[in-house]
Amino acid sequence: MSEYRIQGATGEWEVVIGLEVHAQVTSKAKLFSGAATAFGAEPNSQVSLIDAAMPGMLPVPNRECIRQAVRTGMAIDAEINKWSRFDRKNYFYADLPQGYQISQLYHPLVGEGRLEIQLDDKDPENTKTIGIERIHVEQDAGKLMHDQHPTMSYVDLNRSGVALMEIVSRPDMRSPAEAGAYVRKLRTILRYVGSCDGNMEEGSMRADVNVSVRRPGEPFGTRTETKNVNSVRFVMATIEHEANRQVDLIESGGKVVQETRLFDPDTGTTRSMRSKEDAHDYRYFPDPDLLPLVLEDAFLDECRASLPELPDAKRHRYENGLGLSAYNAGILTAEVETARWFEELLVQTAKAQGKDDADVAKQAANWLTSELFGALNKVGKGLDDSPVSPAAGAELLALIGDGTISGSIAKQVLEKMLETGDGAAAIVEREGLKQESDTGAIEAAIDAVMAANADKVEEYRGGKDKLFGFFVGQTMKAMQGKANPQVVNELLKTKLG
Amino acid sequence: MSVDKATVARIASLARIKVSDEELEAMVPELNQILGWVEQLGEVDVTGIEPMTAVIPNTLRLRDDVVDADPLTGGGRRDAVLANAPAAEHGFFGVPKVIE
Numbered sequence: 001m002s003e004y005r006i007q008g009a010t011g012e013w014e015v016v017i018g019l020e021v022h023a024q025v026t027s028k029a030k031l032f033s034g035a036a037t038a039f040g041a042e043p044n045s046q047v048s049l050i051d052a053a054m055p056g057m058l059p060v061p062n063r064e065c066i067r068q069a070v071r072t073g074m075a076i077d078a079e080i081n082k083w084s085r086f087d088r089k090n091y092f093y094a095d096l097p098q099g100y101q102i103s104q105l106y107h108p109l110v111g112e113g114r115l116e117i118q119l120d121d122k123d124p125e126n127t128k129t130i131g132i133e134r135i136h137v138e139q140d141a142g143k144l145m146h147d148q149h150p151t152m153s154y155v156d157l158n159r160s161g162v163a164l165m166e167i168v169s170r171p172d173m174r175s176p177a178e179a180g181a182y183v184r185k186l187r188t189i190l191r192y193v194g195s196c197d198g199n200m201e202e203g204s205m206r207a208d209v210n211v212s213v214r215r216p217g218e219p220f221g222t223r224t225e226t227k228n229v230n231s232v233r234f235v236m237a238t239i240e241h242e243a244n245r246q247v248d249l250i251e252s253g254g255k256v257v258q259e260t261r262l263f264d265p266d267t268g269t270t271r272s273m274r275s276k277e278d279a280h281d282y283r284y285f286p287d288p289d290l291l292p293l294v295l296e297d298a299f300l301d302e303c304r305a306s307l308p309e310l311p312d313a314k315r316h317r318y319e320n321g322l323g324l325s326a327y328n329a330g331i332l333t334a335e336v337e338t339a340r341w342f343e344e345l346l347v348q349t350a351k352a353q354g355k356d357d358a359d360v361a362k363q364a365a366n367w368l369t370s371e372l373f374g375a376l377n378k379v380g381k382g383l384d385d386s387p388v389s390p391a392a393g394a395e396l397l398a399l400i401g402d403g404t405i406s407g408s409i410a411k412q413v414l415e416k417m418l419e420t421g422d423g424a425a426a427i428v429e430r431e432g433l434k435q436e437s438d439t440g441a442i443e444a445a446i447d448a449v450m451a452a453n454a455d456k457v458e459e460y461r462g463g464k465d466k467l468f469g470f471f472v473g474q475t476m477k478a479m480q481g482k483a484n485p486q487v488v489n490e491l492l493k494t495k496l497g
Numbered sequence: 498m499s500v501d502k503a504t505v506a507r508i509a510s511l512a513r514i515k516v517s518d519e520e521l522e523a524m525v526p527e528l529n530q531i532l533g534w535v536e537q538l539g540e541v542d543v544t545g546i547e548p549m550t551a552v553i554p555n556t557l558r559l560r561d562d563v564v565d566a567d568p569l570t571g572g573g574r575r576d577a578v579l580a581n582a583p584a585a586e587h588g589f590f591g592v593p594k595v596i597e
Contacts, residue, residue, distance in 0.1 A: 027562050028562050028563065028564050029560075029562050029563060029564050029566075033570045033571070033572075034560070034563060034564060034565050034566050034567055034570045034571040034572070035564070035565070035570075035571055035572030035573075036564045036565070036572055036573075042575075042588060043575075043587070043588040043589050044575045044578055044579060044588050044589065044590070045572065045573060045575050045588070046572040046573070047572050047574075047575065047578045048569075048570050048571050048572050048574070048578075049569065049570070049574075049577070049578070050570055051572070052578045057569075057570070060558060060559070060560045060570070061557065061559050061560065062559065062560050062561075062562050063559035063560065063561060063562065064561075064562035065562070066559065085550075090511070090512075091511075092511075092512075092513050093595070094590075094592045094595050144595065145589070146594060146595075146596050148587075148589075149586070149591065149594075151593070151594055152584065152586075152591040152592060152593065152594060153591075153592050153593070153594050153595050153596070154586070154587070154589035154590065154591060154592075155589055155590035155591075155592055156588075156589055156590075157578070157590070281507075281511055283511065286550075290557060291550060291551055291555055291556060291557040292550050292556070292557060293557050294556050294557065
């Protein structure tokens, strides 16, 4: 990827980006209470006396939330702090009944880690390592609704106290594309690990975007922080707008002020949140309600042992172990569901054809990425609601593998499978789609085609090689597409001489 | 360490505590006296001593990830949660409009 630069009136500017991603931890109950976390419940129906900050209630951390944050840390190759502590971050807002958020400033659970981003889909070896400074665990706030009443805002505390991981990157990104790749990769890892569902629409993942600009090679400029950006596209738009705004500001003699800003999806611009200026004085101090969190080795061992194969490792294995193209390996590992589906297809296909995984991997991968995805797309479905199961796919692939049907007939069969939910073999039988490999029948068809096109046979023999395709087409047509293309090719070559 | 009147006023404002000018005047020396008293602790040499986090040796206990296991710390009690709210409508707390 070429370097991303903002072309200002006075020369080139480099953009420096750091992201703080808030990821909602997948757990049944909240971080410090037994109230449920499910999305979309009736307002305030999932609020305990702890979440409502009733006096005298004491927080007790949920082991699963800690476990998921530790597993996430391990998945980004980070240091896990066996001794960590919770702090209070004090501020007043209507969505925060305690008057403080329990977070971890001084001693976070997870320390320095890193992840690798791919800068080009077609070239997965073109990577960059982005540093991750820390992951800490904290409480989410409630939700405010402003448009339900003329003079009041409504408060729903269902989200109050739900566990978040704040994943803080180093300022290592230099373009909107890199930031987009980072968020996507982080989301992929979280979903593989199962520590966050990565659902950005429901707010399970949102980013605070730190942006500054500088002349290439010079020290960092002053940064701004745009809060709560909730899609990859908006993260990229925020950076683009904010970087250009800062360049314009500096070049017209102004100065960037360190401030909190908001992204407006309707205009694609950011604006200052002046009301938050005071809020930066958070007066952090250790939460006296909570002792330090000390993790045992056995707990850490279990966390590590429960990690799945991670996307990078899987991608390399698909390439090197299964012989898939880098492109296919990238597509198949980007979403954990796709990888699961593919692996099930692979097992079933190998079994159906009595071969090793590696021998059928390319066939399975190509079919999944170029046939099934396309066919599903046409009927407006995805793998998650696919009417064709991996086993059904394997049955179809076995029919191609043993020469019962050709690849082009297989496309028709797949369409029928999606339509009816029937098995491939049953459809082939019912519709009479079996491929003809009998040389006698094919030879007869070729003879008829050659007799009907004697002039073209002459031309071909006179050196017009291009006509070979014409004869293949005519023969296939005569055989209603069911002739084994390999046999047709061979026979035609001999007969045309 | 000591605080002046402006600092006390700022802390009061951050804590959303309304303090009159008169009260502020009285609070400054009071707070400074407390700070001075606590500062005596700085005279103790604590080189090489681990910070104490609890008076008795104890570690943080964790809860299982179970919904509503205990009625006191579980959800599903909206009426109790909203009972003391100055305003509540349609299951929401009602607060003076706060808009960015």
